[in-house]
Amino acid sequence: MATQLDYNQKSIDERIILKEVIKKLYNNDTHDIQYYPTDIEGYDIYDGYVMIFAKGTGSIIKRHLIEIKIRDTHYNTLLLQQSKLNDLKDKAKESDASVIYISCTPEGSFVYNLSRLETETGFDWVRESHWKTTTDKSQGKITKTVTYLPTKYARHIDVRQTDLQVLKRLKRAEEMIIKTTVQSKQRKTLFDTLFNNKAA
Numbered sequence: 001m002a003t004q005l006d007y008n009q010k011s012i013d014e015r016i017i018l019k020e021v022i023k024k025l026y027n028n029d030t031h032d033i034q035y036y037p038t039d040i041e042g043y044d045i046y047d048g049y050v051m052i053f054a055k056g057t058g059s060i061i062k063r064h065l066i067e068i069k070i071r072d073t074h075y076n077t078l079l080l081q082q083s084k085l086n087d088l089k090d091k092a093k094e095s096d097a098s099v100i101y102i103s104c105t106p107e108g109s110f111v112y113n114l115s116r117l118e119t120e121t122g123f124d125w126v127r128e129s130h131w132k133t134t135t136d137k138s139q140g141k142i143t144k145t146v147t148y149l150p151t152k153y154a155r156h157i158d159v160r161q162t163d164l165q166v167l168k169r170l171k172r173a174e175e176m177i178i179k180t181t182v183q184s185k186q187r188k189t190l191f192d193t194l195f196n197n198k199a200a
Helices: 004-025 082-093 114-120 161-199
Strands: 031-037 048-054 060-070 077-081 098-105 108-113 126-131 141-150 155-157
Touching: 004 031, 004 048, 004 060, 004 098, 004 108, 004 155, 004 161, 060 082, 077 082, 077 098, 082 098, 082 114, 082 141, 098 114, 108 114
Parallel strands: 060 098
Antiparallel strands: 031 048, 048 060, 077 141, 098 108, 108 155, 126 141
């Protein structure tokens, strides 16, 4: 049975991967990008929000509400629940955003613009029996309305589920550098304060 710690770690992992995907998904040469991850301990139904601006103008072009899932196994189709899509669409409507769904697998990250797909191709929904939750199978199976999205409809980004351990180590190293820099500045400030007080 999954614990709160498990859920939090899963959320942290998703945000580490999402940050890397965003670096490669958007063109910072032609647009200004602002990215806002959701709180790892929060109850948001999405994982991040991106605002895309015309370069150097402050004029907003697009908004993307993003959900990401990390999968240990690659499949050529992504299962999507109708209820999940409806929840994401309702939230996206609040700011006129498009819904972006990302599946990160050992073969890379597959980025679906669900808003565009729904308009251009539509979805074939079917009712099937699936686990109530993927994290706690003790809850059994229920009938869900789902669709399957072929990877040919997604943009492939070369950020893989297998990159996660390396990205975690890099994140820890980056946090250590920041912590060391802050501590160094604090010591310098303390030294300057003591030195100036003595000089006075």
